[in-house]
Amino acid sequence: MVPIPAFGSSEIEINDYFDNKNRVNTTPITICLNNLNVELKDNFNKLLSRLNVAERKPNKMILRNVNTIIKPGQLTAILGGSGSGKTTLLNTISGRYSKKEMKVKGDIQFNNFTPSPDLIRRAVGYVMQKDYPLPNLTVRETLMFSASLRLPDNISKQEIEERVERIILELNLKDCANTRVGGGGATRTGCSGGEKRRLSVGCQLLTDPSCLFLDEPTTGLDSSIAFELIKTLSKIAHKQNRTIICTIHQPQVNIFKMFDQVILLSKGRMVYNGPSTEMVQYFTSIGYPCPQLQNPADHYLDICSVDYRNEQLEEQSTQRLEKLVINYEAAVIDKEYVNNQNLSDLLNEYALKSQLRSKKSFYKCVPILTLRTYKNHLRDVPAAITRVSQIVSFGIMMALCFLRIGHDQPGIQNMTGFLYQSLSLIFIALLSCVALFPTERNLFYRERNDGLYSTSSFFISYMFVELPFNVIGTLGYSAVCYFSMGLKMEADKYFMFCFVIFLLLFSGESVGLFVCSLFYDVGLATTFANVFLSMFTILAGFFRPTDQMPAVLRYFNYILPTKWAAEVYSVNQLKGEVYTCPGKQSLDGEGKICPVSNGEQVLTRLGWIDVNIYHSLAVLIGISIFYRLIVFITLKYNRRNTVL
C-alpha cells in the first residue's frame, strides 16, 4: 500500500488584517451546480444545414454533467489539463458566457436561488487570466480609481480611502503601494507579476463580494510568488468566509495542499470532486495510487488526460478516462461529500442581489474616467511628447520642404503638394491611436463586463482626453507651416485651415478607434487600417477629380473626410490667388502668357471650382461626427472581444 501524503491547511497562518469587522457583505454564499452541461453552438454548420449544403453535426460538448456544491469559507480549485473546460466552467458559473456561442443547460444556484447570468456577473468578483491595469498609475491610485468607480455614490471619500488602505494591508501591497504598476510603453519597471495579480484581486475585493473567481491566477508567476498568492487567497476564504474558486493548470504540491476542495476535469467531465486531502486516497481506492514523491496533481492530471500520440495510446487513455468518470459518478466519497455540505446558510436571492455593484451614473463616471486616463497619459512623458511632437515634427518637415511657396508656376505645384501631404495627418492620428488606445480599451472591456459603467461614459471621457492633444497638435502644425510657407495672411483663412487640420486629426483618431474596437489584435487592426489609409489618399481627389472616377468609387468618395478636407483647404488657399510665370515659365518665353495665372484655374483642374467652402465644411463636420458614431456603435455592440 502506497503511503498517502498527509495534506492539510494547518500551516496557513492567519493574518491579523483579515478580520470581518469592516466588511459590508458578510452573507456566505454556497454555489450548487446541478447537471450543468455546456454545448458550443456551431452556428455556421447550422446555417449550412438549413441551406441543405451540409449535414447537421451535433454541438461540441464542453462540459458534461457537472454536479457539485462549492462552500463558503474555503478555497476551491478547478484542476485539469489544457482544454479540459476549466475556464468554461468558471465563466459559466460566473455568468460570463455568450448565449450566441454557448448553450448552457442545468442549474446554477447561489444560496438556493437561480440568478440570471447578468446578476451573477454584477455581483461576484472575477479576476481574469491577464491583468490590464493602467501602467502609469500607482497601486494605490489604481485602487482609489477602481473604488471610486465600483462603490456607490453615497460612500464618502474618507470611507473609500479607508477601504483602499485595508485592501492594501490585506493583500500585502504596502511596500508597492506608491509604485507605478508598470508594464506599458516607456515604463519598463513597475510591480512584479505577483503584485499585479494581487492588485487585480484587490480591485475585485473593493466591493466586498462574497464570491471571488480567478482564472489561472498563478500563470506566469514564479513558484514562490504563486505560493504567496494562493496563500493570500486561502486566508481571505477562511478568515472572511468567502467562496473562492480558481482554475489552475498544474499546481505544485505546496499550492495543491492549500486547496480545500478540488474539482478535477478532463474533457469537460468530472473525474474527482472533493477535499484535496482525500484525493490520493480516493484514486488509490479505485486502483490508481500515486507513486511516492510524485506530485498528486501532476500524476492524476496525466492519468486523466487523453494521449493522442498514436491510435493505440488514444484508445487506451480514452477507455481509462471513461472508467474514471464512471467510477467518479458511482463513488461514495463524492456523494457523501455533496450530501454532507452544510446547507443551513442557504438564504435566498437577497444574498446575491445585495452585492450588486451599482452602475455609476454617466455624470459621475465621466470625470473619474477622464482624470484617470489623463493621469495615465501624462505620466508617460515620452509618449505624451511624442503624440504631440510627431504632428509638429511633421509640420517642421513640411515647412522645410515647402518653405516660402512662391506665386510663380512651381509655386502652384508646391502649394498642391503641401495641401495633399497635409492629408497625411489623418494617418499620424490613426497610428498613434492604434498604439495608445488598446491599453484603455482592454481595461474598459473588463470594467464594462463588471457592470461598472456604460460605453457612453468611456466614449465621452476618452474624447475629453484626446481633445487637448489634438488641439495642441493642430495649433503646433498650423503655426509651423502656415507662416513659414507664406499662406494667406488673413485671420479667417488661418482659422479655417486650423479647423480642417483639427477635423483631419479627429477623423484619423476615429478610424483608429474603429479598427481597435472591431479587432482585438493590434496587428490585425493596423493591417485593416492600412486599407483605409490608402483609400483616404488615393480617393481624396488630388490625382483624379471625383466626377472622373468610376461610379462606385465616386459614391464611396463622398464618405471620405479627406475629400472634403482637401476641398475646403484648397479652396481656402487657392481662390483669389494670382500666379506669375517669369521667363521660361511662360508659354511665350517672355512672362506674358502663363500656363496657369490664378488659383481658380488650379481649382478647375482639380474639379473644385464650384465648391462651396461652407457646404463642404459642413459635410466634413458631419462625416467626422458620423465616424465617431460608428466607433461608438462598434464599441457598444462588438462584444466578441470582451471576455478576453
Ligand SMILES: Nc1ncnc2c1ncn2[C@@H]1O[C@H](COP(=O)(O)OP(=O)(O)OP(=O)(O)O)[C@@H](O)[C@H]1O
Ligand atoms: N468560444 C469557443 N469557441 C470554440 N471552442 C471553444 C470556445 N470556448 C471553449 N472552447 C473549447 O472548449 C474546450 C475547453 O476550453 P477551456 O478554455 O474551458 O479549457 P481550459 O481547461 O480552460 O484550457 P486552458 O487551460 O488551456 O485555458 C476547448 O477544447 C476549447 O477549444
